[in-house]
Amino acid sequence: MRILLLHDYGTATGGAELQMLSLRRGLRERGHEVRLLTSRAQMVANSPLLADYDCFGTTGKLQVLSQTINPSAYWVLRQALEEFQPDVVHVRMFMWQLSPLILPLLKTIPCLYQTAVYKAICPLGTKVLPDGQACSFTAGPACLQMGCLTPQSWLPLMLQRHLWQRWKSVFDLVVALSYGMKAKLEAEGIQPIEVVHNGVPERSIRPALSDPPTVVFAGRLVPEKGVEVLLRAFAQAHVPQAQLLIAGQGSEAAALQTLAAELGIADCVTWLGHLPVAEMERRFETAWVQVVPSLWEEPFGNVSTEAMMRGTAVIASAVGGQPEIVDAGVTGFLVPPGDIAALSNALRQLLLNRDLAEQMGQAGRQRALTHFSETQRTERFIEIYQRLRSRYPQATEIEPAKALAAGIKQR
Template identity: 45%
Template sequence: MRILLLNDRIDPTGGSQLLTRGISDGLAARGHETRILASDAGLDPADRPANASLCRGSLEGSKQTLLRTWNPSAAAALRREIASFRPDVVHVRAFLTQLSPSILPELAGVPALYHAVHHAAVCPTAKKLLPDGRICTFPAGSACKAHCLSVPAFAALMTQRALFRRSWHRFDAVLANSRCTADHLVRDGLGRGPGADEVRVVYNAVPATPARPPLSDPPRAVFVGRLSREKGVATLLHAWARVREEVPAAVLDLVGTGPLEAELEALAAATLGADAAVFHGRLPRPEAEAVATPAWVQAVPSTWDEPFGLVAAEAMMRGTAVVVPGHGGLAEVPEAGVSGLLAPAGDPEAWADALLTLLARRSRAEAMGRAARERATSRFTMDRLLDETEEVYNSIRRTEAAHRHA
């Protein structure tokens, strides 16, 4: 089968990009012929996959806003790829931050599926999060201008939304990386469209990694992610003050950078002892994994509706128990009470309780970590993702063939 994968970007820095590369490689290993079409935004030419074609992209504010509204370069590149590669299926992943709805008319007559990996189809910021930190429950429209967007950005992105919805019927199937993502699509009226069944959930995959060694003292928790407001790190630091009261030797490792780095370091200095929390900054993946591996628990205290939460699945694949919020795609990753614990976002006391459940009892952390690895190796592998995706490819190809012969 010839499969063309579309993704806004393909630089090896984000989850969507890395997973697109992984899907392409996995399909090729199964005997399929694959190509990738992405923008050149953020891409070092040395990191370009051999099977990737590129169109124009940008990470510069107003230029990106214009391109994500309508990107003629993306439409022309897709037209060329369809003519030369003649794909049996076009697998569209992220496309609303660079490639734009300009690609959709080019899909006429080609079996195509949309694989939602974030909330961009229902929210111009792709986060469904208000500036004050509340989860947004408003439909896209006037609320976006009132709360989140400048007037020029609002005009451009509402135009994008209209263009996207006008061509929604080009998709023969709709996938989402979690029930959370699927539910947002359905609530926005994108659960069904001409030729599209209800949204099917196909969970993300994470790389298979060796199981971590047995846990050792001191008890450690780790956070890996961006130090920004929606990641909820302030809640974690406030919770850690109580953790240290009950487990004085416990250490919190934080890996990542972001706009709140200085503020969070100051908060830690004011509320915790000198050795209670270690800010490691941004680390290359092998070094980040070396910091995370000894952890008894990985904390993912996000306050927004994370579409999935790769970092939690990666921890579980390692054999580390997780504590995640009780909402969004993250709540779907562990089995609550078995391979991880759920705690309400923004509630330091509840987070302290959950963390202490594991940090005060090594046997509990070990048992939950084993269960986490069992769940990850059965639910979040590339083989499982490819099996389910190939089923959809075959289904839409059969439907297309039936229509041609009707």
């Protein structure tokens, strides 16, 4: 098959980006012709662009406009469709850079939307209010009234939402990362939806655990990731010689480092900054436990499956996709989001019991191999692509450019 992948970003810097790059690689290894179209925007400066096609993108002030209407994305996609003539188009994130303006071009081609965040029902993509509470409002005036958007950003993002609602029917299928995410999307009228979990690359298991007891965290240093909760819980645990490694960067970095000093744990915390995946895995080889203290309903949680594949026990907030990943009491622990005491207690159980940390890590690895491998993810999408193509009996007989001109979408 000829498969065209679309995603906002084409650098190997975030979980969604790494998933698209690994999917492209896995599909190519199975003999399919695959190309990736992204914007040129960079979330991490000086990261190499790994796309086959690229268009304008920015993380500056113009983004509030270009994420709503990006003419460059429209023209680059149109050229790609005419040149490549894909059998299937797989869209992941597109409402931060590529914009809904690309959607009318897809009305003649079998296509799916794999949503990695809640952008389809929330302009911010999180469904979380500024005070950290889950949002139960429908996107619209409430986004302004509740302080989620500024007056300057509200109008263009409402236009983006209008265009998405107008053209969302071009997708034959929506793919969610977890059943929890599927339920939230269906509650706001998004359908049909299937669930495909993210895949994690298979790797060798880490060495046997050794002192000092080590906790690790990987993710953006922003409020919804719950790093403040982790710092307070780690300080409260009072485990002798325990170390905490934090990989990531973000707007809260300075405030979190100040908090660590105030809590008296600055000497126990190492701030690694942003690390390439291979380097991060090397630094995390010593981890007794990886903590995912998210405060929002994160749709999946790649860091959890990566830790499990490594053989590391996981403590995660019982929100979003984490209850589908962590087998509580077997591969790690689930704790209520924001509950410092519960997280501290779970940390003590693992950091004071090396045998339990080893046992949970081994169980997590087996679970990752069985349920969350890249191989399973890739084969699942191939099956979906074939199914979508079967609904378009003339798709291989009509060139996409001609079908686009004719305005035909076979069902």
